[in-house]
Amino acid sequence: MSDTRRPGELTLRELARWTWRQLTSMRTALVLLLLLALAAIPGSVIPQEGVDALKTQQWRDDHPSLTPVYETLGLFNVYGSPWFAAVYLLLLVSLVGCFVPRIAVYSRALRAQPPATPARLDRLPDHASYRTDLAPGEVLDRAQRALRRHRLRVQDESGGGSVSAERGYLREAGNLLFHVSVLVVLIGFAIGSLLGYRAGSIVIVGNGMANTLTQYDEFDPGSLFSADQLDDFFLDIEDFDVSWIQDGPSQGQARGFTSHVAYAEGVDEPQDYDLRVNHPLTIGDTTVFLIGHGYAPVITVRDGNGDIAYSGPTIFLPENQSFQSIGVVKANGARPTQIGLEGWFYPTYAFTDESGPFSVYGDLKNPAISMQVYAGDLGLDSGTPQSVYALDKSNAELVTKEDGSMFRVDLAPGQTQELPDGLGSVTFERVERWNKIEISQTPGKLIALGGVVLALLGLLGSLFIRPRRAWVRVREDEQGTLVEVAVLDRAGGDDVAAVLEELVADLQREEKTS
CATH class of the missing domain: 3.30.310.80 (Kinase associated domain 1, KA1)
Structure with missing residues (x-):
């Protein structure tokens, strides 16, 4: 039977073979590895929902025009986006197809005369x-x-x-070990991404949390992870210690901090643990990290009728190393209109004509709050989810003095300030602390670690065995x-x-x- 194909025309089988050879070439693997590195750059520059939902929301509020574009491209969840997964899977297939034949070559060379x-x-x-x-x-x-x-x-x-x-045959063994280790690392990361999860929660010192979805501020599960797989435990933060740098150019910055916690798995007896940075707590298959801390001023807002519309510790997010922090208060129960406060907390308040108010020290030497007041519809009854760290001011008005000048709530602990126009009052009760806790399961971490160790051994063998x-x-x-x-x-x-x-x-x- 004569071949009616045109010159250069491939059959389906030949096209599949050509595609496989192109995909599994070392050149393609290096290009995909470069693409993976480039794809990871947005994940390092742009705040990620699964890493820090607070910064992500702040970024969205600061860049309203770019936010829809970034959401369409999945840039707020780079490592969970389809395009990143496609590059990762193509790289995995390319490396498998590229390395497996080389593993056979190195194996034969290792046994050769x-x-x-x-x-x-x-x-x-x-x-x-x-x-x-x-x-x-x-x-x-x-x-x-x-x-x-x-x-x-x-x-x-x-x-x-x-x-x-x-x-020098062990040099070939080093090459073989290095190629195998790359596959082991990729498999370890894939297992962790599919079967693990990462979550975060801000907990007031003196309070606790259970390991349930409702206790998390952010939750980023793997594709094959179910909430039913969460370990059953609770964690109480009983006390919190911070040491501060007393002199030098870094005076007033935190030197180190320790969270004294009590935890229990299931119905077991509680145990104590000193949770520190780089010293995580392991409970079952779950790892608990201490990654940050800050202040939560206890603020009480009374409305024009004298009723309490809001009261409790309010989490303020630090903006610099002196823990000058920003936060909002939403008193949606105030009558006749909702009241919102937005402003700063200063652990050690200071003021100069050149720079205005600022905090000179991270410790509580002279705590104070300075906040603007908004009255009107804060969008709290619309049913649309809102960030607790942002204030919707689109339908609210800035409260001013009778002469139209700026009005601010400037208070130290224990002080109360009346609001204009009979709106009510604000009381700064005291200051509490909060801890940022990250909770995660990474089932493939030991596999990935083993792959890294194998890669190091293989690389040392390849470099130093002559x-x-x-x-x-x-x-x-x-x-x-x-x-x-x-x-x-x-x-x-x-x-x-x-x-x-x-x-x-x-x-x-x-x-x-x-």
Whole structure:
């Protein structure tokens, strides 16, 4: 049957084979690895919902025009987006198709015998020769003893014989180990991404939380993770200690902090633990990290009728290392209109004409709040979810003094300030602290760690093990026995001349001491 295809036209099978070869080439794997690195850049620059929902919401509020574009592209959840998953899966397939054949090649090289002795050893860059009165067989025996640390291949030749030796096979094992480790790391990350989760919660010191979805401020599960798989435990933050830098250019910044917690898994008895940065708590399969802390001023808002419309600790988010923090209060129960406050908390309040109010120290030396007041519809009854750290002022008015000048609530702990127009009053009761807790399960972390260790061992083997070949040929002629010796460095850059001299000296030393 004649072939009716045009020149260059491929069948479906040939096209599939060509596509597979292109996908599994080292060039494609490197390009995909570069694309994966580039794709991870937005995840490092743009706040991610699964990492810090608070900063993500702040970014959205500060960039309303870019937010729809970023949401369409999935830039607020880069590592969970379809395009990132596509690049990751293509890279995994490419590496598997690229590495598996190489693993077979390295495996065969690891078991292979040394190559046959070249016909002309004198053409190699590092070679030497000498004559001896010993018989060829005895010289070959001495050569085998001198090269006993090598893998040997003995050949019989006309008028004599040769010994071919090679060492540095573990370099091939290092290459093999490194290629396998890359696959192990990718599999470990894939298991963690699919079967694990990451969640975060801000907990007031003196309070606690149970490991349930309702207790989380943010929750980022893997594709195959179910909320039913959450470990059953509770965690109470009983106390919190902070040490501050007392002098120097970093004066007033936190040196270290420790959260004293009590936890219990299921119905077990509670246990105590000092939770610190880089010293996580492990409960079952769950790891608890302490990643931040801040202040929660206790603020009470009374409406024009004198009724309490809002009261409790309000989480303020630190903006700098002196813990100058921003926060909002939403008194949606105030009558006749809702009341909102937005402003700053200063742990150690100071004021200058040049810079205005600021905090000079992170510790509570002179705490104060300074907040603007808004009255009107804050959108709290619309049913649309709102961030607790942002205030919707689109349908509210800024409260001012009777003369129209700016009005601010400036209070120290224990003070109360009346609001204009009979709106009510604001009381700054005291200051409490909060801890930012990150809770996660990463089932593939040990696999990934093992892959990293294997990669390091393989890389060390590839870099520091020198593959080297040596040959000794013996020929008998009318003038006696001619011994030819040559050494070759397969990796390049090694001084094999010294190795050659040492080998020749060993052979001649064997001869002199016989």
